[in-house]
Amino acid sequence: MTTAEWFLDFAERQARGSSPTYERLARGVATDQAVLTLIDTVPPAKRQTNLLFGVVRLLGGPVGDYPDFRRFVLGNWPAIEPELLRRATQTNEIGRCALLLPVLAALPQPLALLEVGASAGLNLFPDRFSYDYGAGRLGSTGPVLTCELTGRTPPGKLPEVVWRAGLDLNPLDITAPADRAWLEALIWPEHDDRRQRLRAAGEIAAADPPHLIRGDLVDDLPVLAASAPPEATLVVFHSSVLYQVPADRRETFKALVGTLPGHWVAVEDPETMGHPDRPTDGLHKNVLCLDGEPLAWTEGHGRRMSWFGGA
Template sequence: MSTTDIYRAFAEREARGVSPAYERLSRAVARDRKLLALLDTLPPAKRQPNLLFGVVRLGGGPVDDPAAFRAYVLAHWPDVAAQMRVRATQTNEAGRCAVLLPVLAALPQPLALLEVGASAGLCLYPDRYAYRYGDRRVGDGEPVLDCDLTGAEPPQRLPEVVWRAGLDVNPLDVTDPADLAWLDALIWPEHRHRRDRLRAAAAVAAADPPLLVRGDLVDDLPALAEQAPPGATLVVFHSSVLYQVPPPRREAFTALVRTLTGRWLANEDPSVLPHAALPKPPGDGFHNVLALDGHPLAWTRGHGQAITWLPTPT
């Protein structure tokens, strides 16, 4: 896919109806030959919109006006390019726990959670947050995660988590102001509620830090999985992570995770982690597929704001 197509697709599939500012920027970049030429000097994995926009926001650049954004990027391109080369989109959206919770709560308890691509580990605390599915509230913690649920009843309980660990090529520390600033920069400009959520979830993680291991999702996963306590259901999970992994490595991971003793919970773009014979997603906009042990269960929105269960096979 060309860089032009990447930015057009981001505007249509992800930003439209969710972030007017990023939709405008994406469309402007997609037709700007000078910006596209600069982006094409970067490795393919480093050209993505979220990374560019996050780096500009981190540097204090404007993202509400395409002309001002363009001027900033052109004037600061060496610094922007350097940051894009060393950073990755580590959006640590705690809201995604709302779409993971129904599966986690239904598994044999207690759980040992191991997140691949954990960033700062904020999705390792599904038992500490509270949830609101319509008029049904589950839990009494903070933050409160709102989720529109269709096709099933809300979970009746929170999971019992006795061990939590994360694996990431570059783990982030929510007690480090620089790492927290990067997580904030990755949140889309209009999403004040997600910024409030980030700080509430970061306080949970800071009070009881998870085990975060710097490592590769294939080479280092088995050793970390072996640290899970006996008697707990090991759940290896990931959410909007595999698109950053080259296809051969992605295939190696999915082959490996099936061999581990435990359950595999994935929440990924179906173009990245395909499933056969999926029905159409509910409406427009970007959707992930929630799958357990390779079996698709539901469509989910990218930040955990909605989950639509697939029909039960007859």
């Protein structure tokens, strides 16, 4: 996929119906050869749409109007390029906990949670958030995560979590102002609700910082997994992470995680999970899988889930 096709795909499949601002910018970049030429000077993994937009916002650049955005990118590329090279799209979207909860609540309790691509580790606290699937509130603490769930009964209980740890190439510290600024820059402009949820989850994590390890999802996963308490069900999970991992490394990770005790929960693009189908309604972008088996179509930020798999 060319860079232009990547930005157009983002506009069509991710931003359309969710962020008019980012849809407009992505379509503009997709047809702008001058901007595309600059983007193509960085490695493919650093050409991600979200990464460019987040860096521009972090540097105080305009995103409301494409001509202004274009002038900023062309005029400030020497500042933008190093930020692209050193950063990654570490969107710590806690709304995805609403996608994980139906699986987590149904597994043998208590749980030992290990998140791959943990960012600041905010999704390691699904037991401390509240949820609304349209049939009343579940939970009494933290931000309320609203998710439109079809195809199955909403979960009736929260998971019991006795251990939580995260693995990331560059773990973020939710108590560090610079790291918080990057997390907020990654939230799409119109999504004020997500921004407020991030701040509320950040307070929870800052009061009880999760155990985060700087490491690789293949090389360092077994040792961290082995440190989980044996009396708990180990759950290795991740959401919107594997698209950033090279295909060969991705397959190595899948083979490895299948050898670990416990369970593997993933919310990823269907292609990265080897799932040949795609939802066609324009609302659901990813697929929720348990131990590699697809269970539900999901919206990228956790707002909707359409269940089609087993209980």
